[in-house]
Amino acid sequence: MPMVKAFSYGSGSFEIANALQHTRVNYFAVAYADEGVELRKNGIITPIMVMNPELQSFEQMLQYNLEPEIFSFSLLEQFANYVSVNNKQVTFPIHIKLDTGMHRLGFEEKDITSLIEKLKQYSFLQVKSIFSHLAASDDATLDDFTHLQINLFDKLSAQIMQTLSYPTLRHICNSGGISRFPEAHFNMVRLGIGLYGVGVNNEEQKHLLNVSSLKTTISQIRKIEVGETVGYSRKGKITKPTTIAVVPIGYADGLNRKLSNGVGHLYIKNRPAPIVGNVCMDMCMIDITDINAQEGDEVIVFNSAETLQSLANILGTISYEILTSVSARVKRIYLQE
Numbered sequence: 001m002p003m004v005k006a007f008s009y010g011s012g013s014f015e016i017a018n019a020l021q022h023t024r025v026n027y028f029a030v031a032y033a034d035e036g037v038e039l040r041k042n043g044i045i046t047p048i049m050v051m052n053p054e055l056q057s058f059e060q061m062l063q064y065n066l067e068p069e070i071f072s073f074s075l076l077e078q079f080a081n082y083v084s085v086n087n088k089q090v091t092f093p094i095h096i097k098l099d100t101g102m103h104r105l106g107f108e109e110k111d112i113t114s115l116i117e118k119l120k121q122y123s124f125l126q127v128k129s130i131f132s133h134l135a136a137s138d139d140a141t142l143d144d145f146t147h148l149q150i151n152l153f154d155k156l157s158a159q160i161m162q163t164l165s166y167p168t169l170r171h172i173c174n175s176g177g178i179s180r181f182p183e184a185h186f187n188m189v190r191l192g193i194g195l196y197g198v199g200v201n202n203e204e205q206k207h208l209l210n211v212s213s214l215k216t217t218i219s220q221i222r223k224i225e226v227g228e229t230v231g232y233s234r235k236g237k238i239t240k241p242t243t244i245a246v247v248p249i250g251y252a253d254g255l256n257r258k259l260s261n262g263v264g265h266l267y268i269k270n271r272p273a274p275i276v277g278n279v280c281m282d283m284c285m286i287d288i289t290d291i292n293a294q295e296g297d298e299v300i301v302f303n304s305a306e307t308l309q310s311l312a313n314i315l316g317t318i319s320y321e322i323l324t325s326v327s328a329r330v331k332r333i334y335l336q337e
């Protein structure tokens with residue numbers, strides 16, 4: 001089950017799902033019904049699980065055959081009522097989410113008995129899978145906790161499974177779990193960040209290829225004299241003769257404004273060019289005094305797990321956020337090898 005939520009981690013919408021559909025994955029997961037509708041409208045026929053099904057989206061879910069994650073009794077009842085009134089098919093697929101320690105969404109151990117009763121009552125809801133989410137699958141110092149989660153999941157999901165008259169899938173592993181807990185794959189896994197080329201640790205990273213790069217080109221090059229300033233609020237103070245390049249990427253594209261004033265840099269010909277002054281909405285200026293560059297030359301924001309991680313470190317965040325912050329107006333170009 002590849003995770004194609006949030007614009008496929010920023011890399012595009014249906015294009016990624018379409019490429020994967022041809023590799024015959026079994027499921028896709030998205031966060032919201034709208035994301036699933038977008039995939040269906042673009043010809044994706046693989047089953048799709050929606051992790052945050054909202055009351056207002058039930059109509060779309062039925063219309064486009066999107067399968068909800070059911071994580072609470074109220075959601076179960078609301079969805080069952082909606083399906084019993086509106087569904088034309090005999091059954092409708094759902095996915096049961098268990099909370100085994102993440103404490104985000106899901107049924108807890110104390111809920112299992114009533115959950116089983118409800119599922120019997122709503123026999124027109126077909127449990128396609130039972131799943132849970134690991135809170136720290138990438139962190140070796142928390143492996144004891146991960147084992148507790150896996151064991152609890154195994155126990156609770158088995159209790160539910162025993163009461164169903166048909167087979168169902170079980171899954172708990174995200175990327176970190178997939179590589180670090182092979183014994184916990186059950187019969188499906190949910191591959192997210194690994195699919196986009198980011199490993200859970202250095203060892204795994206060696207085996208992954210880069211998937212996406214964020215790049216642009218130099219619009220204009222100019223020389224700035226000592227005492228002048230660059231950009232808004234005169235923040236880019238020039239203290240030695242400086243050559244700057246103006247680059248058409250700004251905070252509206254996902255280049256975080258916190259990278260302003262030398263905090264961050266872009267790369268030209270593999271060399272870091274510090275950002276001068278404040279990042280603007282659609283542009284930024286970089287110092288290329290020591291780099292021999294021409295207008296039109298390529299400028300890299302990230303083009304490897306390493307450059308992505310370095311950006312994440314500077315901003316005090318994780319690669320996931322850098323990837324998903326690249327805004328929709330940035331043109332995605334897909335290369336097929």
Ligand SMILES: *Cc1c(COP(=O)(O)O)cnc(C)c1O
Pocket residue numbers: 003051133173174175176190191192193194
């Ligand atoms: C996003 C998400 C994943 C994927 O996690 P990665 O760490 O990117 O592999 C898996 N399961 C759930 C429930 C998620 O929300």
